[in-house]
Amino acid sequence: MSNLADKLQSPHVKTLTPYQSARRLFSGGQDWLNANESPFANDYSVDASRFNRYPDCQPKTVIQSYAQYAGVEPEQLLVSRGADEGIELLIRGFCEAGKDNILICPPTYGMYAISAETFNVGVEKAPLKADFSLDMDAIESQVGKVKLVFICSPNNPTGTQVDAESIHQTLALFKDKALVVVDEAYIEFAEGENWANKLADYDNLVVLRTLSKAFGLAGLRCGFTLASPEIIEVLLKVIAPYPLAEPVAQIAAQALSAQGLATIKQQVGELNGLKTELRAALSSRAEFEVLGDTQANFVLVRTEHKQGLMDALVEQGILVRDQSKQLYLDNCLRISVGDKAQNARLLAAIDAFFKQETA
Incomplete structure (x- = not known):
């Protein structure tokens, strides 16, 4: 076989490993509890009369609706193909390949590092403390060394929300030196601010949001970057000409309507109740240690039987x-909250496994 691809690819790409998304790891399943998706699929209508035209780069109906929902001005908002594209745009817009670095706080969402490495941008780390809080000394040591600081709050996979004072301190530390990106993909499930x-x-604060989690639209690929108008203008320089397909824009606008938001609020309330029940059920089983907090739509557990159970x-x-x-997170599994029937099947399967283990 030809080795042309290997010969021509960028040197830094040779060492990359693709992000192992839920769909890459498993191609089939009955109960998808591995990607923090909503178990609810809502109905939407689509008008095909505009499909012969290129879509708007930043559809006004989507921008205005989400700006009102988030309490920001439209010029402080950019819509993209999921929050993942927002991560990439920030790295492309503010980091120079082979020179600049970003800062992450593991354990955390893997795409910050993957996106940086894809663009040949360095990754510095300020690991969380054992209680999953920010290590402010480690973060301060990176001042002047990084262009972007990624803080996931609520954090994936720990379900913890970063305390406000730590984020205030981080923003102050990196004033005029770096952008602090607060990823709020799970904010609808959280109790804090x-x-x-x-x-x-x-002026160095950036917020990432998505319709993938609470809105139940992971298949739509629609996310938002919230920042100053000046930062948004930079991102508009590096975004694709038509980032949002016309059907996506139509459905997003419907999800952000008054009726759509009412539906999402009801479903988030139901999921939070199911999360409390699932966490309690797992906590009651001696084989599990429940870790982290409940500010997202999943539960994190540790078990010495991790691999066999999985x-x-x-x-x-x-x-x-x-x-x-x-x-x-050695021996840890993250379990997305499903609907009542999915959670019941999960718990029954867990009990059957441990009954067999002890037989």
């Missing part, structure tokens, strides 16, 4: 996420 209403206070669940079409390679 959000950071969208702090944009006027910090294999047994996969055999039954119940898919959960192995987090064992992350810092502090």
